[in-house]
Amino acid sequence: MKYIDEYRDRELISLLIKRIRHEATGNYRFMEVCGGHTAAIRRFGIQSMIPENIALLSGPGCPVCVTGNLFIDKAITFSHFDDVIITTFGDLIRVPGSNSSLEKEKSKGYDIRIVFSGLDALDIAKTESNKKIVFPGIGFETTAPGTAATIKEAFSNGLDNYYVLSSHKIMPPAIEEVIKDGAAIHGFICPGHVAAITGSSIFDFISEKYHLSCVVSGFEPVDILQSILLLIRQVNTGCPGTEIEYSRAVTKEGNRKARMIIEEVFELCDEDWRGFGSISSSGLKIRDKYGQHDAEKRIPINVKPASDNDLCICNQILRGIKTPDNCALYKLKCSPESPVGACMVSEEGTCNIYFRYGSKN
Template sequence: MALEHNRDRHDPAIARHLADRITRTNKRPIRLMEVCGTHTVSIFRSGIRSLLPDTVSLLSGPGCPVCVTAQKEIDAFIKLTREPDTMVATFGDLIRVPGSGSSLQREKADGADVRIVYSTFDALALARQHPDKRVVFLGVGFETTAPTVAAAILAASQEGLKNFFVISAHKIVPPALTALATGKINIDGFLLPGHVSVIIGVDAYRPFFKAHQVPCVVAGFEPTDLLQGIAMLVDQIEAGAPALENAYARAVTDAGNVKAVEVMQQVFEVADADWRGIGTIASSGLAIREAYAAFDALNAFDITMQPVPEPKGCACGEILTGVKIPPQCPLYKTVCNPMAPVGPCMVSSEGTCAAYYRYHSTNKI
């Protein structure tokens, strides 16, 4: 049963009841993966791990869009800052992610025109305000942000703007679930992302569920939402009855936001994409369609994405796939920390390493 009322989502008694239900129901070790970076942070911040029995392990998946952005894509972003008469617009989480030899923050300090924006339409406004500059928005994110990027490209096309561009490194979630389900570790159930599911709907996961029969529950972000999702997964696993369920019905429907998906599909087409830590996943990315090629930074600039190795010693890739947890990385809290990050998992506000670093002293790991 989904938690429909605000009072329920903030009721400590309901949270205790759900935690007791999980402990009472669970009889064997199980591994659950939250696929959303916001879930990871919420789980740590609310101390949910401390409420769970030792038999329930929570693994953090590749739900942080900055973290799964491939190293070659980060390097391409940095190269764009060195182009003449060019302004790069980006969300703040990307600014400190290390590339192979620099970062957007370092390039900005050296004089590059790098602007932090809060929406794609802020970048579009910069293009209007600076007609003498080529404005490039760094398109990173899942299905949550891709429709807004698509809408900005449509607006630029309708206005006839010639100086607005997007480099698309967008990823889509359902194909990644297949890679995780067939990966190196056994995952007993998935806590599916709430924000992404608002856009794509529960139906988008049905092909994956039909193929793999792994318990799946869409969950919200309040502590009781998360406990509800975990309890539903435990119930499925203990009953041997895998299902695709929605514990976030107040925001997520079967069909999702049809208009947002239509806008996204109008501008983008599905393409193969490289995910940090996973590699190339077929049909898991979004490329700008030929009809809007004039706004594709890969066409407008001489930028090629060459494969590059991950930072030496960094375990971000294994952390993103649940193979390791941050304390198992040799760099964690030694040379890698929020002030001097080596990998993106320590940079992003949704990064698993950043969450462990901030909350580990008050949570059961």
């Protein structure tokens, strides 16, 4: 078992497509919350294989896309200090802030380095002990434990020059916003990797409070098609619930150790989401105990509040109300090499994925 080819098996896939065609008797609007799902759907051309009465809409689950201008402006401001090194995931480097991006600042000579994990940032903090290392921490419950682990390690090893600029977020409040905004969605393909950490129970509110369907899905074509089929069945029978399709990684309880480290290092706060504005209790800020590693507490900066580009319709795309083709900027003024909105920068951003894989069908 290689856990790849088996989930891309053509026979199994055509069987699933047949079942979906047979059972999809009404009109269905499903949202894949996670950018990883959108990418897989487009990469494998899944949308070209399922019947037209099933609409797949992309949701707010790409961490880069929901990162506001203000966060980028702050990271840029930090980079201008002579003694600061910004260590960032590559995805973030091209995201436009109000006036610039980390990539542009890097080409001006500011010390901005791409790392593959927070641990690389810690290593830099160890070797460059006369510098302040700022790690912009973004992502949901999936990446938050990793960031939390670096903070704990820096704390216990006395690495006083390691700081995190946290914009970590949690998934459920954004899904709730999408539901309240009335995008008329029947069910959610919920993020498998978030659920691997948190457990599937964090999505129970979708069916319990809003009577909508929910399947926690893996990221391979068979996973996604199976999830679509399960959603159709939930809708058809009028019995919404939380089903786990991605059972090889997800349980109801999740990863206890990872949940505990999030809980220990972070606490909930109101958080700014690009396209949504502030959502109450949706962010993770560093607890006072670990405040010495909080970049915003330790390196004072003064950054003006920022607003998004008025013409960019990221806010409606992230809610599943519109698709990139509806945007006046898409492909004309906004493309991966000169992105206007974050949804065009990230490889998990809806606009980038549509651009990269073509918006055929």
